[in-house]
Amino acid sequence: MREISFAKALDEAVAEEMRRDAKVITMGTDFTGDPIKEFGPDRVRFTPISESVMTGMGLGAAASGYRPIINWRSVTFCFVAMDQIINQASKVRYMFGGQADFPVTYRCGTGSGMGMAAQHSQSPHSLWMHIAGLKIILPSTPADAKGLLKSAIRDNNPVVSFECSRLNPITGPVPDGDHLVPLGVAEVKRAGTDVTVVALGYYVREALAVAEAFALEGISIEVVDPRTLVPLDVDTIHASVRKTGRLVVVDEAPPMCSAAAEIAALIAEDPASFRALKGPVQRVCAAAVPVPYSPPLEQASLPRRGDIVAAIRRVLAAG
Amino acid sequence: MREISFAKALDEAVAEEMRRDAKVITMGTDFTGDPIKEFGPDRVRFTPISESVMTGMGLGAAASGYRPIINWRSVTFCFVAMDQIINQASKVRYMFGGQADFPVTYRCGTGSGMGMAAQHSQSPHSLWMHIAGLKIILPSTPADAKGLLKSAIRDNNPVVSFECSRLNPITGPVPDGDHLVPLGVAEVKRAGTDVTVVALGYYVREALAVAEAFALEGISIEVVDPRTLVPLDVDTIHASVRKTGRLVVVDEAPPMCSAAAEIAALIAEDPASFRALKGPVQRVCAAAVPVPYSPPLEQASLPRRGDIVAAIRRVLAAG
Amino acid sequence: MTLEAPKLLTMLRDMIMIREFEELAMKLRAAGKIYGVVHPCSGQEAVAVGVCACLTNSDRITSTHRGHGHCIAKGADIRRMMAELFGRVDGYCKGKGGSMHIADFAIGMLGANGVVGAGLPMAAGAALAAQLDGKGDVAVCFFGDGAVTEGEFHEALNISAVWKLPIVFVCENNLYASNNAIAVQHHITAVAPHAAGYGMPGVAVDGNDVLAVHQAASTAVARARAGQGPSLIECNTYRWYFHSMHDKPPPETRPADEVALWKSRDPIPRLSNDLMARGLLSPAALQQMRAQVERELQAAVTFADNSPFPGVADLLTDMYAPDAART
Amino acid sequence: MTLEAPKLLTMLRDMIMIREFEELAMKLRAAGKIYGVVHPCSGQEAVAVGVCACLTNSDRITSTHRGHGHCIAKGADIRRMMAELFGRVDGYCKGKGGSMHIADFAIGMLGANGVVGAGLPMAAGAALAAQLDGKGDVAVCFFGDGAVTEGEFHEALNISAVWKLPIVFVCENNLYASNNAIAVQHHITAVAPHAAGYGMPGVAVDGNDVLAVHQAASTAVARARAGQGPSLIECNTYRWYFHSMHDKPPPETRPADEVALWKSRDPIPRLSNDLMARGLLSPAALQQMRAQVERELQAAVTFADNSPFPGVADLLTDMYAPDAART
Ligand SMILES: Cc1ncc(C[n+]2csc(CCOP(=O)(O)OP(=O)(O)O)c2C)c(N)n1
Ligand SMILES: Cc1ncc(C[n+]2csc(CCOP(=O)(O)OP(=O)(O)O)c2C)c(N)n1
Ligand SMILES: [Mg+2]
Numbered sequence A, B: 001m002r003e004i005s006f007a008k009a010l011d012e013a014v015a016e017e018m019r020r021d022a023k024v025i026t027m028g029t030d031f032t033g034d035p036i037k038e039f040g041p042d043r044v045r046f047t048p049i050s051e052s053v054m055t056g057m058g059l060g061a062a063a064s065g066y067r068p069i070i071n072w073r074s075v076t077f078c079f080v081a082m083d084q085i086i087n088q089a090s091k092v093r094y095m096f097g098g099q100a101d102f103p104v105t106y107r108c109g110t111g112s113g114m115g116m117a118a119q120h121s122q123s124p125h126s127l128w129m130h131i132a133g134l135k136i137i138l139p140s141t142p143a144d145a146k147g148l149l150k151s152a153i154r155d156n157n158p159v160v161s162f163e164c165s166r167l168n169p170i171t172g173p174v175p176d177g178d179h180l181v182p183l184g185v186a187e188v189k190r191a192g193t194d195v196t197v198v199a200l201g202y203y204v205r206e207a208l209a210v211a212e213a214f215a216l217e218g219i220s221i222e223v224v225d226p227r228t229l230v231p232l233d234v235d236t237i238h239a240s241v242r243k244t245g246r247l248v249v250v251d252e253a254p255p256m257c258s259a260a261a262e263i264a265a266l267i268a269e270d271p272a273s274f275r276a277l278k279g280p281v282q283r284v285c286a287a288a289v290p291v292p293y294s295p296p297l298e299q300a301s302l303p304r305r306g307d308i309v310a311a312i313r314r315v316l317a318a319g
Numbered sequence C, D: 001m002t003l004e005a006p007k008l009l010t011m012l013r014d015m016i017m018i019r020e021f022e023e024l025a026m027k028l029r030a031a032g033k034i035y036g037v038v039h040p041c042s043g044q045e046a047v048a049v050g051v052c053a054c055l056t057n058s059d060r061i062t063s064t065h066r067g068h069g070h071c072i073a074k075g076a077d078i079r080r081m082m083a084e085l086f087g088r089v090d091g092y093c094k095g096k097g098g099s100m101h102i103a104d105f106a107i108g109m110l111g112a113n114g115v116v117g118a119g120l121p122m123a124a125g126a127a128l129a130a131q132l133d134g135k136g137d138v139a140v141c142f143f144g145d146g147a148v149t150e151g152e153f154h155e156a157l158n159i160s161a162v163w164k165l166p167i168v169f170v171c172e173n174n175l176y177a178s179n180n181a182i183a184v185q186h187h188i189t190a191v192a193p194h195a196a197g198y199g200m201p202g203v204a205v206d207g208n209d210v211l212a213v214h215q216a217a218s219t220a221v222a223r224a225r226a227g228q229g230p231s232l233i234e235c236n237t238y239r240w241y242f243h244s245m246h247d248k249p250p251p252e253t254r255p256a257d258e259v260a261l262w263k264s265r266d267p268i269p270r271l272s273n274d275l276m277a278r279g280l281l282s283p284a285a286l287q288q289m290r291a292q293v294e295r296e297l298q299a300a301v302t303f304a305d306n307s308p309f310p311g312v313a314d315l316l317t318d319m320y321a322p323d324a325a326r327t
């Protein structure tokens, strides 16, 4: 299979969908690759720095027969557009009684670890999860990035694509052809029997590395990658925890009201999963601070492999 | 003790703090009461409909020696100002290395149940909890409303005050004099031994009513009101659950990545609380939909007393 | 521009319908048949009607919290509007939206909006679609003087100017935003001058003169259809009543003489008197028109009353488009 | 307006310091001593210096992602700036902020900002504080041509006009926003005309002529100090280098002749030649000034290098103001 980078996989997804359907258009202040060369300035639109209008235009154009891909670039910049996301995008279909579909995809780069400081190092996917009405993807590999983004573009609902910037240069195998990954289906990235680690985005890699190390000790870690955050594949997570009886959740965001909190709560409230638990669940999250600039502090603010290892040891010790 | 309404308690808090400290000013598109009469147009500012600039001005004025109270009115309207909240207010102190304090209070009305439809019926406090750097209050009684808002105005950090609109007309006793409720201290609104119900905002009343009914059956419900969401008084919640072994969390927001998820996760990850649990925790939340307009649907979208009762029966049945 | 008699009579009828719809809506809100909040547009009918008279069903509009008039002028079915206000399944949004979220996508009415300024970006998106379609369709967005102080107004004007979008920005300047007089919001209380910064035409018209509004809108719409880009029209008008009501109308806070002055500029007799002077309308025909409007409104109430409330089983429907992928 | 010689020499020195600071910062970023992203302002020095020469420490400014020049012109300590870029504890933000978040509240520099347009509201808040204080202080906010397309720009201008705030809006129009030439952003590429919609003075000046900038800023600042409200100044200028760099400078994408033209308009020799012509500066004095700047920069690097990285124990400090309540 071809090995391509995460960034290239995302570019391919957009290009293939634009080729496939003339109604797909894209807007942003800048683009990776050179899509304007192939698709022309009508369908590839350089915008002013006006994320709010861009975001709302995605809805208006979607309701009028197009399938816009709105590229906010950094997730930082979409906060100026939150009205269009929270008050409009997430609500328009339902509050208008399903009269119209809004097939719009919002893309953004997320994450920390690159010395970009507080504003440009955010991982706020959990905020969007709380808002009912948006679908959300968060891929961890080039193949998932391509397959999920293609599915998002074809979906008839607003979908937000969170694309971890640290993954951009990372390469991996991507199937040829029209590679689609369905929304709402988690993947067990590594099967195991002793501990379930649900990891998100960049931390799927980290969890896999940790699992590899534990295997040498004869401890079998199952790594579950939800891939889609809404709709969340709750069944796969429950099945894994019911098997292992131990849960660690790893995410790059602060813990409070996060995806990690949600996954812990799902397990804690489900009778069968709860009964299966051998001990408390553990969250391994970022520190509850704006991400600091200085490298030693930035590293300390992020979940580290050692934190994942320690959490796994804690759940193993508990029962 | 005087009985006054929730709305009047909030107005008194602002007026008392404005009397106490000439640096306290307030801005918004409208005000309850008639503060301009007492404090004049310099300190009580009617603004254009420009929540984003209003929100940022709060920070700028706070860094320049004032203590602004920014009234967004409905929480709906602050989403146009999210950049100033997420990228600025929550980060400015930390990312500038603690050089300056930003004593600004943001107020907003929240909640549903009044036929105001999707955009004007939101309870998004959980979003803000996820963002590290903001303090958050969510009072449930007139006394707490007054005492917490006064503490918020005196606090040297950005504080967001979520004020449930359905509570506005509700009256209750409020102590005379300079009544302060410290931030970060939960209150056990009713002591009990069999089940802990952590309820937020409007649902504290509902939980108390349900607890009253259960008492007739000889079942003793403890109702915990966090009052402040950040910093969250984790100790009081743990202590209650360790005593009762059963937890129900009631909130007006959708469940995913919510305050209810956070509280469930806190219990699920703490060894002592987890060990104390006799069965799964239960969340009683709003349906994951934009709040519908039509009264029967709106009611169905909200947590109802029957839902709280059923959840309590489930945790009682589990062990 | 000379309008044909049937068109003029339709415009008159639409204005009367809007006025009577609003009078009725206020009563029905007070009677508890309608829930939540109602923002009547009585007095401002000429703007919606003058503008929408230039549009077809393939042109798209976005509206505001004060949106009933825009709906009616765009050709919405008042029975389904009334059913929506009553929260019933036969309403435009199956009862999920209510007054602030009425929409009829089939006729290009993309929705009222409870957030000041929020409709402008969506209209710009509809204009982008029209531009790409290349069939000469246009988008129109209605907004109040208050929306001009929200950043989205400027972002929408700017991108429309840069991209030469086929869009008309229609400001209903009614001198107030909620209880705040316009000077609370604006140093220069005229809105049209903002157009200059974006290099687009900006004109102010008497918003209580439906023919003047229609004239200005026709010019702007023609310009947009011809690919010459956006325009801004400021319609100076006034709302007859309060900003909004829940179960009872709030007290009037504006100067009594100001209210009286503007009521004397009622756009409806202004058109009907004109039509009578030109021999296009008789008192009897006007009487008949009013009676017909009355009958239609009564029928709408009956329709709405007979429509059931949505069932709890419908709480989760309409959340997501069912077909996940197109082929 | 005639400026005294010492003031003129200080302005020249500040421009040289900014230029050399940026040249050094680019090298140190490439060398890995600085992390993340650096946005050099070389070529635009006259704007920061011309404006800040009108200000005192009790006047407040807000800045942008391209903020080193504003810091230096406002009087920040380059040693603490450099330590901040190095991520060290003696930096202005104790290493927590870096290039995009340098601030020195003690001298009224309320911070660089990584979000386009986000500094304008904060500056308006500082202006409100100055108005309430009534001591004649002012606020200034710097922003790029790109920020004009963000709604916050318009909201800030509007409220400042309505409230007559003592504020000066200074647009650094360098013809580009990232890699997009100005016509991608604006139909009318001039920024000053937007002032008219708010009824405030709006002027455009040669942003590479520090005396012209100073003249325009002096007028605007005097106006603000006198309680006459806000002004908008558009400074036409150009950045010599790329938008931003990580570990290596990206390739130039702008037309070579455009870059060459603007380099020929270098604001530094423009002032130094003028001063020499007026007999206020000798070549030797200029030489000495440059040598002094060089020494200070070397000292700043040494200072930064000797400052320790923050310890992990400091991860949670500075989150909340410690004293919960004032008495
Ligand atoms: C972003 C936002 N802020 C505040 C409000 C509350 N609000 C609703 S209508 C209104 C006044 C709007 O005035 P204008 O735009 O002039 O329209 P009008 O009501 O006069 O028709 C306000 C402040 C809102 N809906 N949205
Ligand atoms: C809200 C927002 N959108 C996008 C960006 C990404 N961005 C950073 S700088 C920049 C260009 C800014 O141009 P301008 O305001 O002209 O300033 P200049 O870089 O030319 O000094 C962009 C698009 C951002 N920082 N903030
Ligand atoms: Mg108005």
Ligand SMILES: [Mg+2]
Binding pocket: D144, D145, D146, D172, D173, D174, D175, D176, D177, D178
């Ligand atoms: Mg620029």
